[in-house]
Amino acid sequence: MVKAAVLYEQKNSLIIEDLDLDDPKAGEVLVKVGAAGICRSDRHYMHGDAPTALPIVLGHEGAGTVEAVGPGVTSVRPGQQVILSFVSSCGRCKSCITGNSQLCDAHAAAGAFMFDGTTRLHKGDTRVHHFGKTALFAEHTVVPEAAVVPIESNIGMDVAALIGCCVPTGVGAVTASANVQPGSTVAVIGCGGVGLNVVMGAALVNASKIIAVDISEAQLEFALKFGATHTVNASDKDPVAQVRELTDGKGADYTFEVFGSADTTKAAYDMAGKKGVVTIVGIAPVGAEAGINAVDMVRNEKTMRGTYYGSTHASVDMPKLVDMYLAGKLNLDDLVVRHYSLDQINEAYGDMDKGEIGRGVIMYG
Ligand SMILES: [Zn+2]
Ligand SMILES: [Zn+2]
Structure with missing residues (x-):
């Protein structure tokens, strides 16, 4: 029993x-x-x-x-x-x-x-x-x-x-899926367990600006502990406009949707700049469809893709993540x-x- x-x-x-x-x-x-x-x-x-x-x-x-x-x-x-x-x-x-x-x-x-x-x-x-x-x-x-x-x-x-879940899903989204480059700008929508691991992953690969987006001020403040450099409260003002403002009007190089909804998927897409890579991590309710500006995708050469389990391989990547934790690289x-x-x-x-x-x-x- x-x-x-x-x-x-x-x-x-x-x-x-x-x-x-x-x-x-x-x-x-x-x-x-x-x-x-x-x-x-x-x-x-x-x-x-x-x-x-x-x-x-x-x-x-x-x-x-x-x-x-x-x-x-x-x-x-x-x-x-x-x-x-x-x-x-x-x-x-x-x-x-x-x-x-x-x-x-x-x-x-x-x-x-x-x-x-x-x-x-x-x-x-x-x-x-x-x-x-x-x-x-x-x-x-x-x-x-x-x-x-x-x-x-x-x-x-x-x-x-x-x-077993939030660390490989979040860190892997950055390193194994999006392959975020040093010095680039990153926006992360949703600062729960997985989102904070995306933030940590972005810090790990030396992103220049890591913009945490959420509707909870407490969660945003918490994200600063894990490497977020800026916060955007989406309940105050249009988060897309705020992310654009923080990236000199350009939009972020990499955006991550970590909440799981049609609206936040669209926002992640809209926040990305030219050549922007949009990574969908959160799982939206079954049947959710997000409207994407098709012309913008071509003219700005954006890439959008999903990642499951951070595109990691459990038997290979989990021991590595344990070592990174022991080395003080993951809080x-x-x-x-x-x-x-x-x-x-x-x-x-x-x-x-x-x-x-x-x-x-x-x-x-
Ligand atoms: Zn999980
Ligand atoms: Zn198989």
Whole structure:
């Protein structure tokens, strides 16, 4: 039995209860969860912004300790600290073999099931789905071997958890996707956990101006701690005009949309200058469409693209991010602002909805 937070119905609270968890099968790993981040992606499913299989255990940003391994598992052993990847890349599909493991076709096709099409979580006879094949809002979880990335130097579980989602997504958007050049100007719309990592990534590659855009003054002030050089409060005045003003009327060289809406996608596009690179990181509600000025795209040679998981490769990039944190290059200690128990998870999401600064993390005993 494991204690878990279960989503039975969208637009309802998570229910904390005991579930049955099967032993790991071949190629699977049992993880004692150490910490799980309160990320907006899970919230979208709770709010009904996107369809999902139900009932489901959400939670896709986390870290833990390997407790047992199923037959054939070779990359980890019991006792190792691991960061969870919410994409279990198969290594064999077209996406994987062309260097895009974050888009693994087999992982996507299996959805909220394990690769054999079944679940390890049950409530009596009812199967319970595994979001991202990680299901980290539970004390223990069984995941595919590809979902665990062992780390050599033990670090705090809260910080390790962040390296499972918001850090690679944000830093990777800058370094692996947009490839921001030193000295360039950057605007970041949305200063939650992922947005602050975009800001940190831009600082890491020596952008000259890093303009944080948000509607919360508290979040903007917080962004200054992570390398933002300027702030724009989008609730005061047109954020596009403000970003243009801060970039000598030119528009930013790189813009990042990290909120997930049609309006902010359009704003990210409009804020970019000539040859501007517009990177969409946030996931908008299903069906959202953003109107883009098609002539402007050609005349100003803008580039617009999406990035998923920061276009990073979990098994290669997460250990690098751990090393960058240990070298003092990523301020993840200040990013974790609140700790909660699993019993407090609905409160934790309420705090995120209220616009509380920084990241909240569920800590398991
Ligand atoms: Zn996330
Ligand atoms: Zn694959």
